[in-house]
Amino acid sequence: MQGGNEPSFWFNVGRRSTGDIIFTTQGTKLIYENQFIEFVNSLPEDYNLYGLGERIHGLRLNNNFTATIYAADVGDPIDRNLYGSHPFYLETRYFEKGGNGSKTPLKQSELQQPSLGYDSKPTGSAYESRSHGVYYRNTHGMDVVMKPDHLSWRTLGGAIDLFFFDGPSQPEVTKEYQKSAIGLPAMQQYWTLGFHQCRWGYRNWTETREIVETMKAFNIPMGKLVLT
């Protein structure tokens, strides 16, 4: 399978080792305007996508859902855009191992092994999985429109700057993304790992001090007190 020009420009990203196509824009159009860019990639039925934060949502993204990426400080809206902007997804695909080394793609709903991935003897599994990552380095407002068999990336500007990470395990994808694109999380000072006391509406120093004294009186270790 190849990318091409018919009916208009499209491309594939695949794996040499297995021939899997992990990303394809076949049958869709590239739209490239000064205030709107859209491209579309097909996905297998019942796909397993993780990421595209920040939002309050199940870990595995819904297959009919719009992930809006636009940093906003609006309380805790379920399923909506939040503080962080992470135009990155990790996709996991499952395969059933056949006799002569064949691998048949499987939907997640067809997996019959509740302990998948946590077996003490993983060699006994009838399945294997491969993961890859896609990072879209674009800082403009973005909608990632997920439909049951494809995904549309829409941004309000900028350029297309895509990065594909081959994995093929989840930890490898995550490491590749962190080490090359966003960097590792900052090392935190010791006290930040402690207990943080916070409440809206401490009025003054006397009241705040009382909190500290009370914590002390009850032997509750406290790493920080937040004044708001």
Added chain:
Amino acid sequence: MAPNAGAADSTAESYKRFKSQWMPGDVQAALDWFSTAIMSRSSFLQASTLLSSFLALTSGQTPISSSDGGWSTTLAGTPTSFRSVFTLPASADQGVDQIPNIYDPEAVNAQDVCPGYKASGLEQGDRGLSATLTLAGAACNVYGTDIEELDLKVEYQSKGRLAVSIVPKHLDASNQSQWIVPEDLIPRPQAEDSSEGTDLKFDCK
């Protein structure tokens, strides 16, 4: 809860009450489905939040709203009534009636009306390929102005990483910042010494 219960809670309580009082349901709803197209209401949210916390702090009491849209409360033992004075015009509340594309059944689907691109001048290199993309028909200009010519660049950056970039062909100092994310803002992953043994494969021919 009795007004001015003395505890710090009264501040938080009156803040909450003010918040629900002064943030009409429709504004809250609009904020809840805040999407890339909706921005105008956030400033009102900030203004009303500031106003309510200010009032909560100064009065330390539980004001009561009256039918004419103002409040009355007791300040230092004196019954006082006052009306809302917005630092923003009240019309800021109204905003523009907008519906995000993803919820608008009448929004034009760019896939239906735009021509796409054709690739030409494909050049294979050691670490990838490049090509020119040219608009494949009449511009659709559906949500902006179509860019006629684009540069496609594919780079095998390391064993496990492939980069695909598509940028307008004609970029210079005057329009660079509109398209290209500055390196100092978010560094771009750079090609490593070798991409030998990569499992990834790009195809467009």
